[in-house]
Amino acid sequence: MKSAHILMLIAISFLWSCQQDSKWKGQDALKKVDTHTVPIQKQLKGIFDIGDSIYCSNDFDGARLNGVVLTNDTLVTVLITPENTPINKSPWYAFNIWSSRTKDVYLKITYLDGYRHRYYPKLSYDRLSWHNLDSINYSEDIESKAGSERGFPTNITMKLLISQDTTWIAGQEIISSNDVNEWAKSLVTKQFITTSQIGESHEGRPINLLKIGKVDDKKMILILSRQHPPEVTGYLAMQSFVETICGESETATKFREVYNTYVIPNLNPDGVDNGHWRHNAGGVDLNRDWEEFNQPELQAVKRFIEKKIDDGGKFYFAVDFHSTHEDIYYTTNPELEGNMPGLVPDMIENMSKKLNDDKPNIRPASDDEPRVTSKSYLFHELGAVSLTFEIGDNTPRRFIKRKGEVAAIELMKLMLKH
Numbered sequence: 001m002k003s004a005h006i007l008m009l010i011a012i013s014f015l016w017s018c019q020q021d022s023k024w025k026g027q028d029a030l031k032k033v034d035t036h037t038v039p040i041q042k043q044l045k046g047i048f049d050i051g052d053s054i055y056c057s058n059d060f061d062g063a064r065l066n067g068v069v070l071t072n073d074t075l076v077t078v079l080i081t082p083e084n085t086p087i088n089k090s091p092w093y094a095f096n097i098w099s100s101r102t103k104d105v106y107l108k109i110t111y112l113d114g115y116r117h118r119y120y121p122k123l124s125y126d127r128l129s130w131h132n133l134d135s136i137n138y139s140e141d142i143e144s145k146a147g148s149e150r151g152f153p154t155n156i157t158m159k160l161l162i163s164q165d166t167t168w169i170a171g172q173e174i175i176s177s178n179d180v181n182e183w184a185k186s187l188v189t190k191q192f193i194t195t196s197q198i199g200e201s202h203e204g205r206p207i208n209l210l211k212i213g214k215v216d217d218k219k220m221i222l223i224l225s226r227q228h229p230p231e232v233t234g235y236l237a238m239q240s241f242v243e244t245i246c247g248e249s250e251t252a253t254k255f256r257e258v259y260n261t262y263v264i265p266n267l268n269p270d271g272v273d274n275g276h277w278r279h280n281a282g283g284v285d286l287n288r289d290w291e292e293f294n295q296p297e298l299q300a301v302k303r304f305i306e307k308k309i310d311d312g313g314k315f316y317f318a319v320d321f322h323s324t325h326e327d328i329y330y331t332t333n334p335e336l337e338g339n340m341p342g343l344v345p346d347m348i349e350n351m352s353k354k355l356n357d358d359k360p361n362i363r364p365a366s367d368d369e370p371r372v373t374s375k376s377y378l379f380h381e382l383g384a385v386s387l388t389f390e391i392g393d394n395t396p397r398r399f400i401k402r403k404g405e406v407a408a409i410e411l412m413k414l415m416l417k418h
């Protein structure tokens with residue numbers, strides 16, 4: 001092994017004090033955790049000449065590549081580690097690779113002990129359009145799958161044809177903070193949409209807010225996304241949901257005459273741009289900080305919300321978009337009434353009819369659940385009927401778009417009836 005390669009491995013040979021249990025759970029059991037800032041490990045960023053005219057880079061927003069070595073003539077081994085531990089087992093990876101000579105290589109992705117692969121590899125040649133790696137070129141370490149609840153291995157290998165043209169490889173489509181901002185800018189061309197900044201992240205990135213509608217703020221809804229950086233499918237549903245509210249339909253036009261919609265499309269810009277698995281730059285799962293509000297990103301949201309309430313406004317509905325292994329609706333306890341009782345169950349029922357979903361996966365909160373998530377805060381503190389809208393990692397992208405549209409239409413119809 002060349003000394004440069006050893007250096008790369010030294011850079012990642014951080015001893016994690018992991019106390020992870022080995023069983024994969026779709027969603028960690030909700031528990032109260034300390035949300036004070038802790039140190040995170042930053043990636044060594046750059047372009048890595050790994051030998052044999054092969055280069056890898058993590059020098060872009062959204063990248064995650066903690067170590068890379070050319071193990072032999074045709075095998076490139078990549079190590080992916082989390083920003084800090086303990087952490088939800090959702091290893092995000094994103095990097096690119098090229099070579100001055102066109103050739104086949106095997107590329108192996110490994111994680112630290114206790115972590116398992118989650119995201120099926122996506123490829124891109126321009127960072128904008130993505131496709132799944134052909135399954136013929138994908139293999140999982142069979143032995144390492146033993147004992148894994150969902151059958152996820154500790155490492156995977158893909159066969160790739162690399163050339164002078166850059167190949168981008170990532171767990172999901174790369175959508176950086178800049179991409180989110182560009183999307184928001186594209187919406188602001190409509191006269192009823194404005195953007196503003198409500199605060200700053202740990203590393204000084206703006207926490208941006210979109211406002212849709214020009215009525216007074218008596219009646220409002222709130223939309224959140226990207227608390228958890230790799231949860232791109234949830235973000236895609238949010239985009240479709242928001243675009244539908246901004247749309248030209250009669251329902252959307254009427255809705256905007258009654259309700260103002262506020263959107264924070266990227267609550268964790270540091271995590272998104274640093275390629276974090278889960279946390280912000282304070283090393284904290286933001287969706288466990290809605291009780292203590294120790295983190296600047298959530299302090300900004302709280303200030304914004306409190307100002308609106310002080311000025312006499314009311315949030316009737318709130319939705320926070322996430323991703324997990326399957327499509328799930330996490331709702332509040334249906335026996336408790338908020339500012340618009342019955343809205344979420346009716347919305348899910350109407351959506352499910354339109355989407356021919358006979359058995360929507362609905363999981364209401366239990367009464368003893370700690371009130372540390374956005375859903376709990378927005379419901380118990382503000383009365384906004386709240387929903388955590390989870391999209392599966394592998395849910396087809398076209399269906400995600402349709403689901404976001406249908407959800408927005410059914411929500412707006414119901415809210416106009418109330």
Ligand SMILES: [Zn+2]
Nearest residue numbers: 228231322323
């Ligand atoms: Zn999440």
